[in-house]
Every structure is written in C-alpha cells, then in structure tokens.
Amino acid sequence: MLEVHDLEVSYGHVSALKGISLSVEPQSIHAVIGANGAGKTTLLRAILGLTGGRGKIIFAGEDISRLPTFERAKRGIALVPEGRRLFTEFTVEENLRIGAYNRSDPSAVEADIRMACEMFPILGQRYHQKSSTLSGGEGQMLAISRALLSRPKLLLLDEPSVGLMPIAVSEIFKMIETLPERNRVTVLLVEQNTNKALAVANDATVLQLGEVVFEGKANAVAADPRVKEAYLGG
Numbered sequence: 001m002l003e004v005h006d007l008e009v010s011y012g013h014v015s016a017l018k019g020i021s022l023s024v025e026p027q028s029i030h031a032v033i034g035a036n037g038a039g040k041t042t043l044l045r046a047i048l049g050l051t052g053g054r055g056k057i058i059f060a061g062e063d064i065s066r067l068p069t070f071e072r073a074k075r076g077i078a079l080v081p082e083g084r085r086l087f088t089e090f091t092v093e094e095n096l097r098i099g100a101y102n103r104s105d106p107s108a109v110e111a112d113i114r115m116a117c118e119m120f121p122i123l124g125q126r127y128h129q130k131s132s133t134l135s136g137g138e139g140q141m142l143a144i145s146r147a148l149l150s151r152p153k154l155l156l157l158d159e160p161s162v163g164l165m166p167i168a169v170s171e172i173f174k175m176i177e178t179l180p181e182r183n184r185v186t187v188l189l190v191e192q193n194t195n196k197a198l199a200v201a202n203d204a205t206v207l208q209l210g211e212v213v214f215e216g217k218a219n220a221v222a223a224d225p226r227v228k229e230a231y232l233g234g
Contacts, residue, residue, distance in 0.1 A: 001026040001186045002047070002154060007055035009042050009210075016042040017053065018210040024154075024203070027180040029187040031201035031218060033194050033231060038207040040190040041082065044156045047188070048072055048079050060153060074102065076153030082162055084143040088132035092123050095131050095142055099149030109149070116145035119175065119182075137168025144175070154186045155179065161193045169193065173200055194231040198222040206231075 002024040009017040017039045024030040032040050045051040047059075049069040057065045064072050078099075087095055096116060100109045117124035120141040126134060131142055140160055147155060160176065161169045177200040179185050191197035198204055201218040206227060214221060221227055 001028075001060060002188065003056075003058040004043075004047070005056040005058070007043070007046060007053055007057070009039075009046050009051055009053035016210050017046065019055070020207070020210070020212050022205050022212065022215065024186055024188055026186055027184060028202040029176065029180060029189055029200055031189045031191060031197040031204040032207060033191060033197055033204060033221075034207035035231075036192075037209070039210040040207055041158055042210075043207070044079060044158050044188065044190055047156060048077055050079075073150070076151075077156065078147040078150050078152035078154070079156040080140075080143050080147045080158060080160065082159040084139045086131040086134075086139055086143060086146075088130065090131060091128050092126050092131055092134070092142060093128060095146050096123075096149055099146035102150065112149055112151070116148065120145060135168070136164050137171065140164060140168070140172055141175075144172075148179075148183055148185070152185055154188065155183075157187060157189045157191070159191060160189075161191060161196060169196065176200055194227075 004022050006019045006021055007017050008019050032043060034040055042051060046053045047057055049067060049072050056063060059075060096113050103109055122138050123142060123145060131139065134142060160172055173196045179187055189197055189201060198218045198221060204218045204221040205212055206214040214224060214227060
C-alpha cells in the first residue's frame with residue numbers, strides 16, 4: 001500500500017529525516033514510535049506532501065513523490081493531526097461533512113455519518129453542538145471520524161492519545177484496532193504511548209534522530225530488549 005524509499009527532509013541546516021525507508025502492508029496498522037524529535041510527525045507530513053523532501057514515496061503502486069498535497073488526498077490519504085485541529089466554531093455535523101467535501105455520493109455520505117455516530121454514540125448525542133463543547137477524547141473521536149468521511153485508503157494518525165485521560169486513550173485505541181477490518185483502511189500510526197501502539201499494530205518502525213533503528217513485526221519489536229529499555233520502561 002505504501003512504500004517510502006530513502007526519504008530525506010531538512011529544516012534549514014537541520015536534518016529531520018536521514019534517508020529512511022519503510023513499507024506498510026494493505027489494511028494493516030503500522031506503528032512508528034520514537035522519542036520527541038525522532039522525526040515521526042515529519043514523516044507523516046512528508047507522505048502527505050505538507051513538507052518537502054528528497055526520496056521516493058509509492059502509494060498504491062503510484063509514485064506520488066512530486067504530487068501536491070491535494071492530489072495525494074484525492075488519491076486516498078487522510079491525516080488526523082496531533083491536537084485534532086477541529087473547526088471549533090462548527091458543529092459536530094459540520095465537521096463531519098467537511099471530511100466528505102470532495103465526495104459526490106450524498107446517500108453514501110449520509111450512511112457514513114450514521115456509521116460514525118453508531119461507532120461513537122456521543123457524536124450523535126452532540127450532533128448539533130459546536131465541537132468546542134467536546135472533551136478531549138470526544139474531540140479525537142470526531143477528528144478520526146471526520147478523516148474517515150473522506151473514505152481514505154491510508155489513514156495517518158499523529159499522536160492520537162496526546163492530552164487524553166487514560167479511559168479515553170483506551171477507548172480510542174480499541175477503535176483504532178478495528179479500523180482495517182471495519183473501514184478497509186490502512187493505518188500509519190505515530191504514537192508516543194509505545195505500549196498502546198505496539199499492542200494494536202501489526203508492524204512497527206522505531207525512529208531515532210531521523211533514522212530507522214529497528215523495524216519488524218510489532219510483537220517482535222515489543223519483545224526486543226533495546227526497545228523495552230528505551231520505550232517500555234525496561
């Protein structure tokens with residue numbers, strides 16, 4: 001579904017990504033873990049074209065490395081950014097409909113909105129309220145649902161647990177785990193909650209200072225002594 005080859009990104013004289021490569025299997029969850037400053041968010045931004053870089057990005061068999069962001073989005077890539085970035089003056093309904101702005105199948109959009117409200121009943125209960133009234137966990141549910149309204153093939157999740165209470169984190173990760181089967185979507189998950197990320201992922205990549213230092217099946221990564229010591233509390 002996604003192949004990244006020798007991706008390099010710099011901010012001025014600072015190298016954020018130093019020739020990293022990774023492969024994401026269709027309808028799987030691939031976790032990218034690492035400390036602050038490892039390059040995780042930069043990777044997602046480069047895949048969507050929000051940050052320029054050198055290297056090759058292959059999505060669904062097509063080289064999208066030189067395509068602008070809107071073309072990558074049209075091909076089926078959606079991002080849920082860190083901090084959710086909701087339109088706080090808009091209602092829950094309006095935020096959901098923004099996710100479907102480039103679709104031309106109104107009946108299917110309505111069905112997908114109903115599905116989102118079934119998946120997260122609170123969205124149905126708050127349907128006509130401004131999104132600013134939602135809690136952090138509820139806002140993350142809305143942000144993910146909004147992205148899913150575009151019917152993406154690849155969903156980029158940037159730190160979905162940031163700022164959430166533990167009970168909300170657990171609920172969000174239970175939902176993330178169901179996405180490949182429920183929504184037929186591939187998930188690239190950037191997350192500092194390493195335990196949660198590796199528990200739901202099929203595969204994982206560990207970044208350190210812009211370089212891949214470990215990769216493999218998520219259970220193997222979780223069992224590796226180096227990863228345990230650095231990210232899982234020993």
